[in-house]
Amino acid sequence: MSKPSDNPADPFKKALAEATKVMANDPDLNVSYSVDPAGKSGDNMRLPQVSRRMTRDEVLLARGTADALAMHHRYHDAATHAKYAPSGDMARDLYEAMETARCEAMGARDMPGTAGNIDAKIGAEAKRMGYEGISQMSDAPLPVAAGYLIRHLATGRPLPQGADNVMELWRGFIEQQAGTTLENLDETLSDQSEFARFARRVIDDLGYGDQLGDDPDQSDDDDQDAAEDGQDEQEEPDSNGDSDNEEDAEANPEQSQDQQQDSAEASVNTDDMADEEMGEEAEMPEGEAPLEPPPPPPASEADPNYTVFTPDFDEEIAAEDLADPVELERLRAYLDQQLEPLKGAVGRLANKLQRRLQAQQNRSWLFDLEEGILDAGRLARVVANPTTPLSFKVEKDTEFRDTVVTLLLDNSGSMRGRPISIAAICA
Template sequence: MNDIAHSIFQQHTDELCGAAVRAISGCSNAHFRKGRLYLNDNLVPVLAPHLRLEPDNQRFRDFRAVADGLALRLLACDPVIYEQACPQDETARLLYDFFEQVRLEATAAADWPGVRANVQARFRAWAEAFQHSALIESSLGILLFTVMLTVWSRVTGGALSEAQQDLLEATRAGMAGEIGGELYALRRLRHDQSAYAEVAARLAEKVSLNLAAEMALDRRQKDANKNPRALFSLLLTPDAQPEDGFDVAPFGQSRVFDQHQASYRVFTRRYDRVELAASRVRLAELRQFRQQMDEDRASLSIGVAQLARLFRRLFRMPQEDGWLFGQEEGILDGRVLSQLVASPAETRIFRQDQVIERVDQAVTILLDCSGSMRTHARRLSVLLDTLLRALGMAGVQTELLGFTTGAWNGGRAMKDWQRQGKPAHPGRLNEICHLLFKQADTSWSRARLDIAAVLKHDLYREGVDGEAVLWASQRLQEQSVKRRTLIVVSDGCPMDSATQYVNDDYYLASHLQQVVRQTIAQGIDVVGLGVGLDLSAYYPRSLAIDLQQALAPAVFYDIARLLAGGHRR
């Protein structure tokens, strides 16, 4: 599975797992990004090793089991009780967390046999992988494996395989006298989190001391092949793991944004403007750009008509269109009752709703015209032009908009702020410029020359994404259609140096996250198209594409599949 296909799989999996967590836990703010659970924008750490998946995992059943396990955590684990008993030692803390997860899977899942089967299958799969790894060949590995499997079996009542029992027998017998009391108590106290936590913490500390003794012995024996830290790689939080594929857009919470109750501020709108992008390009240069775009698109041999048929199937929806008369079944047509009296054998006296499938959809593409996007402008122009043409052929209303700033480093807005004595917390401190490449009431054929302005490098400066998404969504709301989709094309997080200088690094990013949530709540399907970057930090549904490579037809079909995620029947 290539990066794009894996991104599509992960996107759909995240949607389904997020729904499962919300249904089980009742936490409406829970959602998944790249297989990780978030409450709003805060990552929920996962320490239990069997609930951590490798980045290239492609099995939905594993993701669903992780979702079920984390949902049980949100539902039935009191965080206050958990923290009160939690050991300070890192290794003991990891073991303690695992013991708590086992308790939840043994008790909270009792009323949901499907959930219980999922989490048990996930643990067995993890145990099988550990059993066949090189870690099991060390005394540290076998000790850790024995404790974890024994606790899981005692607390959940799950049976171990014969091979596992044979493997653990000697180590378990040697530890019975030292930790047997705790193992018995865990089973008995599993329905009382407070009492269970005290025993679990005591057991975790005992095992941690045994592991430390084994590691010290290894060092005395100068065994260079044994790396104690590697042993615990299966227990570390996923935040410490590198990810394959595209980098994830950086994100964080703005302190300034939070201090003002998530209220976004603008120092001045005096210099803000909306203008036709083509008006900033000489006609001769615009024609040259258009010719270059046509040549680039012709060399790719992309089937625009085939792509249009795909979009038509994706966006069409049934609509009533009057009546079909003279039918043999349906609703009795009162106008032909006299005909029934005259000809009792006549059967075509009914009418039916006439339903046809129409496309009643608007799609707006919002292009990030920040400086870093210049290098992608040529391939982006072909990508956007092809999408607009195919969508138009499918009967979709389309707009191509852009956003940039009127100047670098704040421009006139920054100078006004300085002249006024640099008042505190000015908010956005630059002059924004919103661009119209193609408007909704203009066909692709009439706008094809204006679209070529995408290649004008002078347009690309800095970007205030949140206000641009708000502007584009407001334009979408004005269109008389039933369904609306906003595609944001960007290669990074919001960036305006002046605004960041007077606020903090995540001021604009926090506003973007807020605007995206509000836009989705209004019924607009918002999609992020990341240019060499995973935008899932800002857009719940997103796709990362690589424009360093030549555009292939598969890219367009991956985009179509991404859009299909918001239009399931």
């Protein structure tokens, strides 16, 4: 019989986990609580930790996060989402933010009780990111503002203060560029495929159409047309095929015999010409043999004694000097957001790498000594022959090697965008 827990937060956490499974319509969903960033990977959902004190902010954040992730699990189809996903970074961020807003808006329509909880979650995130103090559009992320606007238009609910501030900074620009497209929001909200097309049109209106990539619907039409063309070719016989030749042969057997004889002669002539060419190559004098390819160039011509000429013009600037703490926190949160879908795989790979990098501890012993630790493995021979002296062993000193890992990240202009994000995630 299990001992009852003395943590007053456990009943709440258990009830919230069961309610989350019901809202997500997945009884096999695994709900856990962690200090790590909240998120969902497959059938595993991670919610913010609730302490023993169970403060009001902790409870509201846990409930809002649980409702938001449950709505995303219920209304989101990964295959459809991947089919219409853009290829560019900004376009993909806009696409992801609008899809998240769609799932939360669908939850607010079907289960109105989730709307207030998700509002509390959005308000806590906006406060943590410092959105209340932003006064310029350049400081407010466009994808976040677009997601807030989609949720506001779909539900009609006012947003928390910080989120509303970000939305209003970009609202004029978004409605000016994509106002006509946004009028069709209600018609596409319940159909993820239609909403994905709607989101791609909004992204195009905002000026990021070059990051959308190929139209997935056009690709499907081309594949279907190609399949139909291939089927028609298989069903229709070739007008110049074997059937016509067989009919001609039956109608005029003498002409067919002449054609076979001509083709046989042509085959013989071709073989003779090939033999002559091979003979010429075989009898080629040794002096006229084909030239061998030149040897490959050396891998490097650098001087092994090369040293830096002068470090006088080198400059080192700390990240704190290039951006204020609020900006660094915002960038860190953006990186955590990109890391969230890969958190499970990254954790497993990190543990695997840690085991590989650990120094091997090979223990060794010296046996058959006159003093030390009694060797229990050799007591049997003492029992068999009492005159045999006792055997002792001593552990041999082993010098363990330390492991040093150095990461060098290229942050040049060619790494801008997704490459540097992947490098940061790996680090």
